[in-house]
Amino acid sequence: MSLFERQPLSDSALRCLSYMSDVETHTVCYLRDLLVTPSHADPEVTVFLTMWNLEEYWHGEVLDEVLERHGIRTGPEHTRAVRSRLGRSDRLAPIRQSLLANLIGEDFVATHMAWGAINEWCAHSAYTRLIRSENHPVLTEILRRIAKQETRHVAFYNSQARERLQRSKKARRIARLALSLGWGIVGSTIMPPAEVKHMLTYLYGGEHGLAEAHKIDAKIDALPGQQGLRLVEKELVKYGVQ
Numbered sequence: 001m002s003l004f005e006r007q008p009l010s011d012s013a014l015r016c017l018s019y020m021s022d023v024e025t026h027t028v029c030y031l032r033d034l035l036v037t038p039s040h041a042d043p044e045v046t047v048f049l050t051m052w053n054l055e056e057y058w059h060g061e062v063l064d065e066v067l068e069r070h071g072i073r074t075g076p077e078h079t080r081a082v083r084s085r086l087g088r089s090d091r092l093a094p095i096r097q098s099l100l101a102n103l104i105g106e107d108f109v110a111t112h113m114a115w116g117a118i119n120e121w122c123a124h125s126a127y128t129r130l131i132r133s134e135n136h137p138v139l140t141e142i143l144r145r146i147a148k149q150e151t152r153h154v155a156f157y158n159s160q161a162r163e164r165l166q167r168s169k170k171a172r173r174i175a176r177l178a179l180s181l182g183w184g185i186v187g188s189t190i191m192p193p194a195e196v197k198h199m200l201t202y203l204y205g206g207e208h209g210l211a212e213a214h215k216i217d218a219k220i221d222a223l224p225g226q227q228g229l230r231l232v233e234k235e236l237v238k239y240g241v242q
């Protein structure tokens with residue numbers, strides 16, 4: 001990766017990569033909140049989550065390596081700081097999630113899978129946008145490999161979500177309600193609003209960014225019972241990007 005010394009990444013790209021790395025590294029904490037729900041009882045889902053957690057951890061590690069090459073400190077101390085700044089809401093998250101999800105029961109798994117599919121579409125799109133905007137040969141190769149794994153994550157979540165939403169009207173209603181009330185762009189629950197805004201502006205500013213957001217929203221529209229939510233577009237408006 002010595003090319004980074006001769007041809008370093010832009011400050012905006014590095015700030016964006018820091019965001020992505022913090023979010024990827026947080027996956028094990030997201031997993032904590034998911035294993036207290038009915039999803040833990042489904043063996044296919046838990047096998048997937050095990051691999052997913054490992055791959056997302058690897059994404060964080062690789063991005064950290066890129067950041068380190070640019071003199072940006074990463075590692076356990078940084079990760080500890082990211083986790084501790086979340087405070088009480090983070091400590092209560094597994095309790096809240098467990099109560100809500102277990103009240104809903106088996107149908108909760110469909111919401112989990114739909115939410116996962118949407119987040120993975122967003123992750124894949126964000127890496128693809130970053131490849132395009134930075135156009136750096138080494139970064140492109142790294143992000144292509146990561147995006148390939150995000151595609152596999154999409155495949156699992158999407159097929160599970162479709163099947164589960166298709167077979168239960170209650171699951172479709174709950175997913176729609178949860179997504180419209182609770183979904184925010186990937187990382188927005190753990191990253192400061194200024195970082196979310198920077199990431200969205202850098203990757204989705206302008207006409208092309210809006211067109212990309214519409215592409216993700218169209219994929220969400222194809223999930224049973226989730227038409228017209230316009231989740232990604234609404235986030236761009238919320239953060240003043242569009």
Ligand SMILES: [Fe+2]
Pocket residue numbers: 024055056059123146150
């Ligand atoms: Fe990832």
Ligand SMILES: [Fe+2]
Pocket residue numbers: 056120123149150153
């Ligand atoms: Fe992923």
